[in-house]
Amino acid sequence: MTDHGISSDLEFRKWILLQPEGKTLLRCYQCGRCTAACPIAMIDESFNPRLFLEKLILADESLAQERLIWTCLTCEQCEVRCPEHVKIPEILVLAKVRGLLSGNTPQTALDRARAILSEGRTILVSEPMHKTREKMGLPSLGPPPVAQLGKILKELGTVERVESVESRYGGAEGE
Amino acid sequence: MEVLRVSKSIEYTYFPGCTIPFRLPHFELTMREVLNRLNVELVTDEGHTCCPEPTTFPGVDIEAWFTIGARNIAVSEASSRDTVALCSGCFHTLSVVKHTLKTDSDIRERVNKRLKNAGMQATGEVTVKNILHVLHEDVGLDQIAKKITHPLKGLSIASHYGCHLVRPIEATYMDDAENPQWMEDLIRVVGAEPVEYKDKMACCGAPIGPSDESKSFKLTAQKLQKISDAGADAIVLICPTCYTQLEMQQRKAIEYLDTELNMPVLYLGEMLALAMGLTDLVVSNSRRYHRVKIEPLLEKIGVGE
Secondary structure (H helix, E strand, O other): OOOOOOOEOHHHHHHHHHOOOHHHHHHOOOOOHHHHHOHHHHHOOOOOHHHHHHHHHOOEHHHHHOHHHHHOOOOOHHHHHOOOOOOHHHHHHHHHHHOOOOOOOOHHHHHHHHHHHHHOOOOOOOHHHHHHHHHHOOOOOOOOOHHHHHHHHHHHOHHHHHHHOOOOOOOOOOO | OOOOOOOOOEEEEEEOOOHHHHOOHHHHHHHHHHHHHOOEEEEEOOOOOOOOOOOOHHHHOHHHHHHHHHHHHHHHHOOOOOEEEOOHHHHHHHHHHHHHHHHOHHHHHHHHHHHHOOOOOOOOOOOEEOHHHHHHHHHOHHHHHHOOOOOOOOOEEEEEOOHHHHOOHHHHOOOOOOOOOHHHHHHHHOOOEEOOOOOOOOOOOHHHOOOOHHHHHHHHHHHHHHHHHOOOOEEEEOOHHHHHHHHHOHHHHHOOOOOOOOOOEEEHHHHHHHHOOOHHHHHHOHHHHOOOOOHHHHHHOOOOO
């Protein structure tokens, strides 16, 4: 379900401005070049980066609950064309992060994150994969130092948070 | 008097990532062989983990993305070598994290407090490179040209750079964000003809596969169509995610077009290997890792069976 009403949240906006490159949001004067450059906007008119930025400037948090936000390619074409060098993809990432706890995260994104946190890799590496490397004469790659990852991420609580979340993307499309 | 030159090999720390070493090892195999001929050696470091990948992980936990990325930077900084990532996703993460560590003291402090728990430190001073930096800038076109024994004459090749290799330009140190030329230079060096096509820097579509498959393939199909319309015999690329999308998933993407199309895709290492006469190396792995046959290309350059 998507909430189309405005839910003003100054705390969310403040958090955005504190993130790396977050302050670039304030340079946006709504010219719309980002939307004109966006390959997704070209095939889906409901995807509108200019409007997304407007919402964030107005401290409207509803964007974080919209599935649409996850169809940003992170291709950075918008940023390349932005006359004010607003870091648009990085700012949209912040809206995605904000939607995590309510489940607005694709299942694959959660699966990958869990694999990275538990195995140190995005994919589960099987014995045949190691064998193929050996046959090709490529150097063997041992298991990544996962325990160390746990140590440096402890304070953030990333592992527990990612484990606890359930994706709303599980079912059929367009639910 | 002739001066005897002993050419020393250049060593880089090789950041392996996940997809290339385990899903597409022929990327690493062909590039290592090519680099070997150019006196370049890749040294692995067991301390690296997943970069983490830049298309979905930041949207799950951006702070963890910076922290894990900074840990990988710290591992690289412990050696005096430059780091090279063959994968564009890894390269993007490492260069953006490195750039941010250097330019944003807030995040540098936050991240280093966490790294300290593992006795580590990251400054952002290490040099992170992609394979074009190594080939085009460090080795140089002249040196590569000397090793070309089987020029790919008669082949028209379209380059696909992909987004994460090139952008953001202040972190990637590439030549241009909208019209990069380094791959075109390499296509010329191997004796082929670079093909210009519409929207060269358009995304392959892969990053949104997890959230909207049909939009993802629509973009892939558009890209393949434009390349085909421009008369290319093949695509050459660097990124393993783009390869998966444009090559492994090509049949699925083509369903979004009205026309039939068959576009061979070569990894940059394969293109260079063919031009250096390493035909067997490429051919012996082509059935396993290519769904679109590359035989028509081999025939055209006269190395077909």
